[in-house]
Amino acid sequence: MTAPVSTEYVFGRHQPASHVLIHVSDPHFLAGGARLGGRYDVESNFARTLEAIRQVHPHPAAIVVTGDLTDLGEPDAYRRLRAALEPVAAELGTVVVWVAGNHDERPALREALLDLAPTEEPVTGVWDLDGLRLIALDTSVPGWHHGDLDDAQLAWLRDVLAEPAPHGTLLAMHHPPLPSHLPLFDILELRHQDELAEVIRGSDVRGILAGHLHYSAHGTFAGVPVSVSSATCYTMNVSLPAAEVNGMDAAQAFQLVHVHPDTITHTVVPVTEAPTGEFFSEAWLERMAALTPEQRLEAFSRKPAR
């Protein structure tokens, strides 16, 4: 359980966020810290992501990692990932939500990350984040890369959702229930989406967090916003024509999720170093906070007379 985080300065019409979450995806760790495909230094790239997470918010309600935690499901890869992320989560006083992806192996994930028996049972869970419910689904299919949700998991989800939560529910799952403009991903899409939609409709689900695509994407499913976080390991170079899109060691990103009473925003955070201006600061915000709304408009909205 974590305390709700409110925005310190509220200058607009919306209520402050009740919860702030970090949404990370697809670290694809390998045993021994090996490079993915011999190219991508996934551990260094993840370390850069963690540095960004540490500075972006002091106390998120959760860090959600939406699958493909490892590339080959090796126990050592899970141990290395856990050793990388858990100290940062402890420092920020937050919980980690591990979600299984198609590159994961349930038995190793359960044993090495969750200290559970190494079975093929789906890796699911429910978190009460001070009234915001987070449900992790397991869309992985042992032995395959496409996604699916079987009757048992859908029935379980229906049961959990039968009772609404005070701040509503977020679902976290690896395969997004969205189309991709890259045909390769449609081969690996989530099956039984109609059945999932039926469970979600009329429930208190306010958003779906997903991964798998290695690029940032947004859509709706059963009337619910879906946000796909890009990968921390490598990303798909979607600036190319769809048939020519391949991986690149650039544009890694995660998302900052602000849960407001009336809406949820997903901010894509690029993991990058770049010369950055110094105009805005805590002192600037304090000067704005000392003004009335009308004075703030005068100070920051009015254009100089021409």
Ligand SMILES: [Fe+2]
């Ligand atoms: Fe992935």
Ligand SMILES: [Fe+2]
């Ligand atoms: Fe995946």
